[in-house]
Amino acid sequence: MTPIAKVEGRAIPLGRKNVDTDVIIPAHYLKTVTRAGLGKGAFETIRAEPGNLFDDPQYAAAPILIAGDNFGCGSSREHAAWAMIDMGITAVIAPSYSDIFSGNAVKNGIVPVVLPQDAVDRLLEVAKDHPITVDLETCTVTTPFQDRFEFTMDPFRRDCLLGGLDEVGLTLAMEDRITRYEAQAGAERPWLAA
């Protein structure tokens, strides 16, 4: 995974609450065999609305999405995170997320920033015409107008994002412990080796 320290640029001021994973990526895209290319199906139902933000050229390739409460609720499909990464989104700002989505986001290199509703409202306003900056080193979101909002994040998750560490890589670094466990369990329960 690419390490992320800062995400800067335009932010799509979506603002809606309860955006579920069916909205992020509809079920008929689940038959895919790769993580790539899902961006074309992302937010399909919203894109069907005339004049929607996702088709507005000024937000083309925007790296940030701003949403309302409970972002990513519904089915656990990891395709939601893959679809957003494929669109180029690497940070989301919202007052809250579903647990599964925020876990999937971090696993796939998306920063899920939690800010109170009033901060989100201000950012929605600014994002209409100006870029914003999510800084993971300082845990702040800033605008060109002196706004500075601090957020907190689980230190393990933050380290993973900053270091571009994937969980698989971290566990593989514990290889000796896994091997030791296998030797011991294999001696106690030899029938496990299939």
Added chain:
Amino acid sequence: MSIKPRTLYEKIWDAHVVDRRDDGTCLIYIDRHLVHEVTSPQAFEALRLANRTVRRPDLTLAVPDHNLPTTPRQDAAGNRLPIEDAESAQQLAALEANAPAFGIRYIGATDAAQGIVHVVGPEQGFSLPGTTIVCGDSHTACHGGVGALAFGIGTSEVEHVLATQTLLLQQSKTMEVRVEGTLGFGVSPKDVILHVIGRIGAGGGTGYVIEYTGNVFREMSIEGRLTVSNMSIEGGARAGLIAADDTTFAYLKGRPMAPTGDEWDKAVAWWRSLATDPGAAYDKVVVIDAADIAPSLTWGTSPEDVVPITGAVPDPMSFADPSKQEAARKSLAYMGLTPGTRMQEVAVDNIFIGSCTNSRIEDLRAAAEVARGRRVADNVKQALVVPGSGLVKRQAEAEGLDRVFIEAGFEWREPGCSMCLAMNPDKVPPGQRCASTSNRNFVGRQGPGARTHLVSPAMAAAAAVTGRLADVRDLMGASA
């Protein structure tokens, strides 16, 4: 040294801790990994991109099931028939290529042992008591029926297990669901688990692993225990467990992947030691009297919407919780039902006997018993019987059950997930009503607009021959 009494769950957990972090998260060793075509392609892709291998291909077993059509897979000359849906074909082809590329055992679409992963695992003796089992599928809970700690995982976790044979997990709380007494005439394991879910609610088990105890489960067959444990997830629990006993050992002995000889004896001794210690405490206990359980079914779009077959469609206002009232109103609008209607007056259009919940030999026997000598009612548009595996199909055919179904007007199909989730061509058409032995009655689960009533295999057969939701007890014992 005195050891604190532990539950079955705690003993399995403790035996699988590779490493414990300060925050209590544990790195847990995974003994068995089942893989199917839907949730694995991106995991294999990620391994390939990172130049990683599968750590223990010998502990991994791949079987296609979700997308496979249930129509014949080979022509008369034995040539594979093409799969029409291009995306299904692509997912199936990906698994067929990934399994050998990563050295994983693969039971292919035309193999006699092919079937739904959760039917194949126990049937092959791959799923064993006291093991940790995962699969990228929420109904992995099923394998708890043989006393394994089994649960569903997401695709990143599939990748994690393939690469490391471990998972980072937080320990769950424990819930005991104890059912004691004598089950009434015509009451099956499916009715027991529907009743339990109706009682604890669809979210009642969230954060818990359920252990099913009491004489009802001790006296239940393995097929029945698998049915019960399978639907733990419908009660919100990630896993269910039933302690392995002589019934379990008799079921597993001699299965192709089960231990043999000395190892078998050692294994049995260890499996016996896992039973919950006297005095061990559960975080929550639910006690149910077996006599209270009737043949049951669902009326709404949540698996907790359960009534006995003698009951009626409830009035949304009868629920205390306003959000449940609202949910019930929406459910009834979707289901096309009016409060107060007796369940037995509701006509059905479709019958589905299958899925990882109810597609084993005993399920087919129970359904065939009711169908024998009767005819599928004229108003029923389609009645499907989909065995859970090729081996179940063969056994059923050896017992003549296929003839019973076909003569009654059912279609006898090839194994797979089929109409349980409608990823293959078997779908309930919009607005039609299905009596289904599967596990989820969610909106659109069996196809867009499909209306699902979850029932036992015998009740599904009763619905087929009467053309409505029917009390199987009225048909049992009485000849046609």
